Amino acid sequence: MSDNTGILKRFLKKVFLIDLIQGLTITFPYTFSKTITLRYPDEEKWIPYQRFRGLHTLNKNKEGKELCVGCELCQKACPTQCITVIPGEDKTGKGISDRIGYRWEINLLRCMYCGLCEDACPTEALKLGREYELASYSMLRQIRTKEELLNPQPIPVEIEGGVIVKARLEADDKGIKVVPDLSTQKRWW
Amino acid sequence: MLEVLIIIIKVVVITLVVFTLPLPLTYMERKVAGHIQVRLGPMRVGPHGLLQPFADMVKLFFKEDVVPAKADVWLFKIAPVVGMIPVFAVFATVPFGDKFTIPFINKEITMYIADMNVGILYVLAIAGLSVYGIILGGWASNSKYAMLGGLRSSAQMISYELALSFSCIGVVMVVNSLSLVDIVKSQAGWHWNVFYQPLGFIIFFIGGLAEINRIPFDLPEDEGTLGAGYHAEYSSMRFAFFMLTEYVAMVSMSVLMVVLYFGGWDGPSFIPIPGIIWFVLKVLFLIYVFMWTRFTYPRYRYDQLMNIGWKILLPLSLVNILITGLAVVKW
Numbered sequence: 001m002s003d004n005t006g007i008l009k010r011f012l013k014k015v016f017l018i019d020l021i022q023g024l025t026i027t028f029p030y031t032f033s034k035t036i037t038l039r040y041p042d043e044e045k046w047i048p049y050q051r052f053r054g055l056h057t058l059n060k061n062k063e064g065k066e067l068c069v070g071c072e073l074c075q076k077a078c079p080t081q082c083i084t085v086i087p088g089e090d091k092t093g094k095g096i097s098d099r100i101g102y103r104w105e106i107n108l109l110r111c112m113y114c115g116l117c118e119d120a121c122p123t124e125a126l127k128l129g130r131e132y133e134l135a136s137y138s139m140l141r142q143i144r145t146k147e148e149l150l151n152p153q154p155i156p157v158e159i160e161g162g163v164i165v166k167a168r169l170e171a172d173d174k175g176i177k178v179v180p181d182l183s184t185q186k187r188w189w
Numbered sequence: 190m191l192e193v194l195i196i197i198i199k200v201v202v203i204t205l206v207v208f209t210l211p212l213p214l215t216y217m218e219r220k221v222a223g224h225i226q227v228r229l230g231p232m233r234v235g236p237h238g239l240l241q242p243f244a245d246m247v248k249l250f251f252k253e254d255v256v257p258a259k260a261d262v263w264l265f266k267i268a269p270v271v272g273m274i275p276v277f278a279v280f281a282t283v284p285f286g287d288k289f290t291i292p293f294i295n296k297e298i299t300m301y302i303a304d305m306n307v308g309i310l311y312v313l314a315i316a317g318l319s320v321y322g323i324i325l326g327g328w329a330s331n332s333k334y335a336m337l338g339g340l341r342s343s344a345q346m347i348s349y350e351l352a353l354s355f356s357c358i359g360v361v362m363v364v365n366s367l368s369l370v371d372i373v374k375s376q377a378g379w380h381w382n383v384f385y386q387p388l389g390f391i392i393f394f395i396g397g398l399a400e401i402n403r404i405p406f407d408l409p410e411d412e413g414t415l416g417a418g419y420h421a422e423y424s425s426m427r428f429a430f431f432m433l434t435e436y437v438a439m440v441s442m443s444v445l446m447v448v449l450y451f452g453g454w455d456g457p458s459f460i461p462i463p464g465i466i467w468f469v470l471k472v473l474f475l476i477y478v479f480m481w482t483r484f485t486y487p488r489y490r491y492d493q494l495m496n497i498g499w500k501i502l503l504p505l506s507l508v509n510i511l512i513t514g515l516a517v518v519k520w
Contacts, residue, residue: 017391028481030226031224037227
């Protein structure tokens with residue numbers, strides 16, 4: 001008997017096009033729902049979380065001394081061998097000890113952002129930052145040296161991340177860059 | 190002399206309007222698609238992507254016009270035009286609104302080119318011809334996908350045109366006239382045929398979807414199995430003509446639905462808006478429904494399509510005629 005009512009129900013469902021109408025009522029609200037598209041370079045930008053592994057930074061301590069002691073552990077830990085460290089002696093007090101990284105270079109073309117160098121670092125000098133717009137016109141630009149990586153990254157470390165901020169695209173003859181406006185933060189979900 | 194001039198002006202105006210309609214419609218389609226899929230749709234060209242259709246048009250103008258090496262060149266070149274003419278010709282009998290008088294010269298002008306006493310027959314016959322463009326295009330391309338698209342189109346046309354025409358007969362029986370103008374006039378004051386002919390309207394809607402090759406019945410250009418179907422080998426402006434045909438066919442089908450079932454220019458009388466605006470609003474709503482269904486349903490399989498056409502819609506339309514006949518005799 002229950003089978004018969006099932007047949008009848010299915011028949012009526014077919015006759016009154018119930019399934020099709022149900023489908024339409026599902027898609028209609030989506031027309032007015034909030035979009036998940038990120039208008040990335042022009043208007044919005046994604047600020048990653050602090051744990052994001054982007055471009056490397058070399059940190060300084062509170063007194064402004066370089067934390068890198070040129071121990072070469074990051075170079076040894078690197079699976080793709082993209083880090084070159086040449087340690088050197090320095091008595092001018094730039095670093096925290098008398099041994100600093102005389103040269104510290106990374107080839108971003110080979111780097112796979114695994115973060116093993118960060119783990120290997122004994123002084124917490126090396127950290128993978130949140131900079132991810134790394135495209136360039138020249139291959140040489142992809143070899144970043146210590147001097148550049150010592151500068152703080154545009155997004156401050158204190159900001160928690162995982163948010164969308166307003167941004168605008170700035171293009172001049174040097175290249176293009178996306179300038180974020182960190183004052184308005186929103187989560188997209 | 191003035192009469193002839195007025196008719197020429199009307200023809201030119203309607204042709205120009207219909208020719209430019211695909212531009213806003215492609216924009217609308219992409220926006221509807223975007224928002225249903227929780228995207229934004231075109232946003233980059235102009236404010237909110239408003240200039241996107243013009244950019245596409247310019248791109249299509251400047252693309253290379255490729256003719257396949259083994260194609261039947263003459264047929265290949267003429268097919269888009271063959272498909273395009275009938276969909277434009279449909280608009281000759283469509284009443285867009287009531288009469289209005291031009292000030293100063295006190296001349297009454299009707300908002301249609303011709304009031305034929307066989308309006309519905311003309312429209313159905315002419316609209317059916319546009320499938321020749323698809324068949325010729327598919328045949329002349331000398332490509333298996335295009336060929337299959339053309340074949341499917343012709344088979345689909347035969348199985349759906351019947352039900353479509355039969356569902357119109359219900360309207361004709363209620364109104365007692367074949368003229369589209371009379372049909373609209375008889376529906377004045379909320380006596381819309383869709384309330385008296387709900388079954389007929391559903392059959393007409395489904396048949397119309399199949400006739401203009403929209404999802405869920407767009408088998409002639411089924412991307413999943415046929416590449417792009419009948420226009421797989423077309424590029425540049427010839428492809429644009431096929432696209433234009435598709436959109437104008439969509440407009441003509443929703444215009445027909447409005448005329449036959451939704452009372453044409455008839456609207457609530459307490460809102461002082463000219464009838465033509467009501468007409469356009471209704472047409473826009475139906476076009477939106479077409480797009481809405483397109484991005485909701487998957488495509489029917491080919492045998493399912495045939496089953497629906499022959500085993501369900503055709504008998505149902507006959508039943509509709511029977512019921513309408515009994516009702517007309519009773520009252």
